[in-house]
Amino acid sequence: MTDLRESSVPAVVDGLPQRRRLVTEIPGPRSRELHARKLAAVADGVGTTLPVYIERAGGGVLVDVDGNSMIDLGSGIAVVNVGNANxxxxxxxxxxxxxxxxxxxxxxxxxxxxxxxxxxxxxxxxxxxxxxxxxxxxxxxxxxxxxxxxxxxxxxxxxxxxxxxxxxxxxxxxxxxxxxxxxxxxxxxxxxxxxxxxxxxxxxxxxxxxxxxxxxxxxxxxxxxxxxxxxxxxxxxxxxxxxxxxxxxxxxxxxxxxxxxxxxxxxxxxxxxxxxxxxxxxxxxxxxxxxxxxxxxxxxxxxxxxxxxxxxxxxxxxxxxxxxxxxxxxxxxxxxxxxxxxxxxxxDGLAGRAAAIGETMLARLAELAAKHPKIGDVRGRGAMVAIELVTPGTTDPDPAEAARISAACHQQGVLTLTCGTFGNVLRFLPPLVIEDALLAEALDVLETAVAGQ
CATH class of the missing domain: 3.40.640.10 (Type I PLP-dependent aspartate aminotransferase-like (Major domain))
Structure with missing residues (x-):
């Protein structure tokens, strides 16, 4: 697979280029091999959102064993606020x-x-x-x-x-x-x-x-x-x-x-x-x-x-x-x-950085919601932001659409998470050290996924 979108001169954080770069399908062959081992050795009750096996991470990216570099909008569920391998x-x-x-x-x-x-x-x-x-x-x-x-x-x-x-x-x-x-x-x-x-x-x-x-x-x-x-x-x-x-x-x-x-x-x-x-x-x-x-x-x-x-x-x-x-x-x-x-x-002023991330994300997501009535609500504070997916014209939860959008993001190298009592919310938790260009690219991918393209 050719690279989907790669900056000619990506930012580098601690030796790790801050770019989205796909060199195999998601998940790739080495990840699939490891996942087969996981299924044999790890209890089925321990689920996995996206079975790509990570070997390096930092800034706003996750690099898997196949060499794919994905944009991280999960932060290990709000854990690596200061960045992975800070x-x-x-x-x-x-x-x-x-x-x-x-x-x-x-x-x-x-x-x-x-x-x-x-x-x-x-x-x-x-x-x-x-x-x-x-x-x-x-x-x-x-x-x-x-x-x-x-x-x-x-x-x-x-x-x-x-x-x-x-x-x-x-x-x-x-x-x-x-x-x-x-x-x-x-x-x-x-x-x-x-x-x-x-x-x-x-x-x-x-x-x-x-x-x-x-x-x-x-x-x-x-x-x-x-x-x-x-x-x-x-x-x-x-x-x-x-x-x-x-x-x-x-x-x-x-x-x-x-x-x-x-x-x-x-x-x-x-x-x-x-x-x-x-x-x-x-x-x-x-x-x-x-x-x-x-x-x-x-x-x-x-x-x-x-x-x-x-x-x-x-x-x-x-x-x-x-x-x-x-x-x-x-x-x-x-x-x-x-x-x-x-x-x-x-x-590093990361609380202020989170506020700036929130301003960027909420503005972009509000524009997206204005185009797509399936987005019933945009909410959050700082770098803890979500969209709620509904049947257009109603508040009826649409978990299937949330799952589809998240899966589409995954296939294009952006890690997203779902949540919510009804399973219809896409949540975004980028590391507070994510580069502006990388965040903007992730939102571009999300926009394409929402549109179903």
Whole structure:
């Protein structure tokens, strides 16, 4: 296959040309060989969006084992915000690996864990005293936030929202809204989890302000649970897997204020939205919301597994000694990666870069929506943007069209992801270091795919 579109002088990031270049079909022969091995050795329950096997990545591109260079609009699901193989991250990780790889912080501690917690206290919203505990995954962080809230309040009930995604453990599956593939067949689930209606502007039958939507949710909670029974409200400031749902302005502050008035712990799940992704370091900052607890993972460590709960010191300290932790939580190599990733976020101005990416993408996608009524909604903040596909003239979800467009992008060397409760949303999560020309080319490919050409 000839190259589809290749800049004569592509930008180069850390020795990797920033270009889209296809030299085989997608997936190519070596990827197909590896995928056959995957099918034989890996459990079928572990799915794969696009079976191209990557051997190198950086900037805004992924290079597979067949030599194809694809534009990355997924960032490993909002993980490599600072870019894949970020030089600062690679250097700090290499240094740490040569010194030691593990001791278990609960046995013999080390400075990196403390330094990450200090950075989180500085970066997260609010100027109150804060403490943190480090874990391995987003689901683990959410589960520990619930544990902390329950101990601190002496209450049991956990409130989450329609379209939420919080993880794959037993408790976080109960907190997650979507059944297939996350919950189907895995019950029974943990109890004392209650669901309230979300602010989803595109799917409201009539215009509802954020404050009105919050009052609707509060009414449901009051009637079905009772405020004095609620330990915590857990919410994604912008929902991720549920469809990149951005609540109407006023929704989050109203919920947070109600929590404060009723002794309820307000937990912001910023696992997908954090670390510059939405144009601020944390998405809560867009409306001045200061959570009691905040859960983070994904973008914190440049691709290494690390997660955290950060919150008000008095809440974090409510748990007895030994009640929080885990063998690998706050692994020294992951902590080194996190410190380097945070350094890149701040020194390279990546939150501002995300805002600029968002302006570019939202403008282009709005133009595309104006031409194609199948695009029912364009939404997002910063470099966390989505389009929702519908039957033209209706709000009826069209997951088949979302899947077709995504597959067409894949065939032309642009990695895209779908999401949403109805499977009809295309989400875009480019690395915050992506080159402008590469982003523009990806949007050109998307435009052609939407048109069906």
């Amino acid at each position: 030089p600062r991250v690679a250097a700090r990780v290499s240094e740490q690996v040569q010194r030691f790889t593990h001791t278990c912080f609960m046995v013999t501690p080390y400075a990196g864990y403390v330094e990450v917690c200090e950075a989180l206290a500085r970066l997260t919203p609010g100027d109150h005293a804060k403490k943190s505990a480090l874990f391995n995954s987003g689901a683990e962080a959410v589960e520990n936030a619930v544990k902390i809230a329950r101990v601190a309040t002496g209450r049991d009930a956990v409130v989450v929202f329609d379209h939420a995604y919080h993880g794959r453990t037993n408790l976080t599956m109960a907190m997650t809204a979507k059944s297939m593939p996350y919950k189907h067949g895995f019950g029974p689930f943990a109890g004392e989890v209650y669901r309230a209606p979300m602010s989803y502007p595109f799917r409201e039958p009539a215009p509802v302000s954020g404050v009105e939507a919050a009052r609707r949710a509060i009414s449901v909670i009051d009637k079905q649970v009772g405020a004095d029974e609620v330990a915590c409200v857990v919410i994604e400031p912008i929902q991720g897997e549920g469809g990149f749902v951005v609540p109407a302005p006023g929704f989050l502050p109203t919920i947070a204020q109600w929590c404060s008035e009723n002794g309820i712990v307000f937990v912001a799940d910023e696992i997908q939205t954090g670390f510059g992704r939405t144009g601020s370091v944390f998405a809560c900052e867009h409306e001045g919301v200061v959570p009691d607890l905040i859960t983070v993972a994904k973008g914190i460590a440049g691709g290494l597994p690390l997660a955290a709960v950060t919150g008000r010191a008095e809440l974090m300290d409510a748990v007895h000694v030994g009640g929080l932790g885990g063998t690998y939580g706050g692994n020294p190599v992951a902590c080194a990666a996190a410190l380097a990733s945070i350094e890149s976020l701040e020194q």
